[in-house]
Amino acid sequence: METRFSRPQLMFMLLLCLSISNHVFIIPHLIKDAGRDAWISILMAYPPLVLWTFVLFLILKSMGTVPLNQWLNGKIGRTASAALCWGLAVYFLLLGTLIVYDMSLNTKIFFLPKTPNPIIALSFVTLSYFAARFGLKTIIYLSILLLPAVSILGHFVSISTIDSKDYSMLKPFFSEGMSADLRGAIIVFGGSIELLLLVVLQHQLKKPLNFGTILLAMTLLVGLTFGPCVGSLTAFGPNIAGSLRFPAFEQWRLVSLGEYISHVDFLAVFQMMSGSLTRTALQLYLISELVGIRSPVWKQSAMIVAALVMASPSLLKLSDLWVQRMIHDHFYATSFIFGIAVLFILFVVSRLPERGKVRRNGNNRRNAV
Incomplete structure (x- = not known):
């Protein structure tokens, strides 16, 4: 019998898998565009x-x-169904590629500077592949296990750095101009549409999702962008925070435990690895579901190919400046348009009748005549 999951179990996975992208992807580009008003862009x-x-x-x-x-x-x-599913698969492949790249770079910068980047990336995607290979059950249970620790650490760093934060940095309001605030809002919107993965996962649930659950998930994901964004602005100021590669994780460098323990930023890598591993595994699983392959062997092959593609920027040693410029200039705007377009198409499709019913109704009318 196929395992089905509850709504709370799905929420655990969503919060761990998607919040890491809000920490890693959105905040640096959001502060770079909206500056002091980054938190206003989120609202x-x-x-x-x-x-x-x-x-x-x-x-x-x-x-x-x-x-x-x-x-x-x-x-x-x-x-038409295959075209739409493959479009979603390419989107999830791109998301997975970005998180593998950022995770590998973060690990190399902070903790393994002498380890070749390809080794870090291949080790990571191998772990993600095996998690995805054993199915959604493994990813969800792994999320349930890791999320409490990641959440506790997030609250810990927030509370521990209160004395280092100056909330006057958030003023004056709207100092960057409305155009900058709107660009920041587009970044937040484009980075938050990953909830599209629910259209692939809902049939795995015991009960269909209600609006309250989906709204709660979106609210929590936006909140997980708002908190670290405000923390980065008040801890470093908009100018320094906008120049940092990983401003949310840099806050760990401000934490000290008593007089003798000051280097606890290794916990930031635990946070990032937890979210990145489950998220990459989920992307691999979703891709294998979307490409329309039923054979278990070919599904595993699709996951392996996708994992290698995700690791390719690290293997090719692409310039980080070039990658960040492409993400900042193109990814979020494209993601914004893609999210609206796909949702519009799916909404129109949802209003259409079943093709079999149309044929049966047509035959019944002809028989009546």
């Missing part, structure tokens, strides 16, 4: 994200417990 992005979440709920309600591939096949046919 500006939240109302549109609530609307986006409501439309996502309507789509999930239409799907029920039917797998995405099967639901799309019944609505728009196999060809």
